[in-house]
Amino acid sequence: MIRDQNTAEKIMDVAQYLVQTRGYHAFSYRDISEQIGIKTASIHYYYPTKPDLAKALLRRIRGMFEEALEAIDTGGGDAKTRLRKFTEIFLDTYGDDGRLCPFCMIATTQETIPQDVQEEVRSFWRKGEEWVKHVLEEAEELEETVPAESRELISRVMVSSLEGAMVVAKAFNDRKRLEDTADFMLSLVEGGEITT
Amino acid sequence: MIRDQNTAEKIMDVAQYLVQTRGYHAFSYRDISEQIGIKTASIHYYYPTKPDLAKALLRRIRGMFEEALEAIDTGGGDAKTRLRKFTEIFLDTYGDDGRLCPFCMIATTQETIPQDVQEEVRSFWRKGEEWVKHVLEEAEELEETVPAESRELISRVMVSSLEGAMVVAKAFNDRKRLEDTADFMLSLVEGGEITT
């Protein structure tokens, strides 16, 4: 993890943390400037407007997300293992200090931000859902437990339930709630029987 | 639905809509004042501070929520029917215009608001989870499909997955995503087999 190479990335790191813990409208350029020791004008040099900053932020995270998914694919393993690694991305995001999903944070306030930023959110979730669906499709061992008609729905529920679980876990300051939800969703695919 | 009787309620109605569609930090006393034709000072007369307004808002909704649960209990019906009505509370909240859950909205930005407001959020979710768990416990017909050890977990997943589904549905402007998630969660209890 090499970080803080340049100012632009420092800004994004701090902004990302603030988005995840406070939300888009609950942090300011001033908050960022104080934390990294520069003036707000300097932040505007890199990110002229706040939506610019948000968009760059989401793009970066989405890129890291897609890299993580590729790494899972490259790493091999059965569907069970790969899906577990998928849920671990959300657990890692949550971390020890209850960082929520940046896309979820932006989505809750989407009516207040430009279209292109909203599109970043949809792209993220589309990618996650598609990836899960493909894993379900490719896994021969799941043919009986997860019927073809249910795969898209399951992939959607898996993603959105993780998002919801993060928010609730945060409210209760209880990471285990997120872990339990992840385990439950995995159990549906692994051992359970989907009849819908 | 008799509404807008007094100013205090008018304020809460507008504030609730704004919280649900924009988020706590993305609306101001000014927004409210413009929509109902009074000055911001008048709002402060009823709700001295913004957290006061948020707390009153959440208390009211939580009260309505608990009344809705009681109405379901009074109405009778089997577990399947009652749980379906439970999910319909979330669907009704979402409505036609993508209103998110006020508690979810506050939870995402909880680090920026006072403890007593945060507690309102937890109380809401605790109540919902407890209610679902009791329905699962009381339903003899579910004894085999939902083992006792899974009931608490299922009730938690049911609530948090609905919360997450609302956010994602909003991002895609697709109410059906929420409906599908509700159906899926119900199918787990109704016909599926929980093995966790």
Add this chain to the structure above:
DNA sequence: GTCTATAAGATGATAGAC
């Protein structure tokens, strides 16, 4: 109860010097 007036501070953003 609702208003006017006002305060003190924060906000995103820009111009221009260095």
Add this chain to the structure above:
DNA sequence: GTCTATCATCTTATAGAC
């Protein structure tokens, strides 16, 4: 690239008249 200086606006909130 980073700074100082400044802007116009918005924000929550209060005091006091009506």
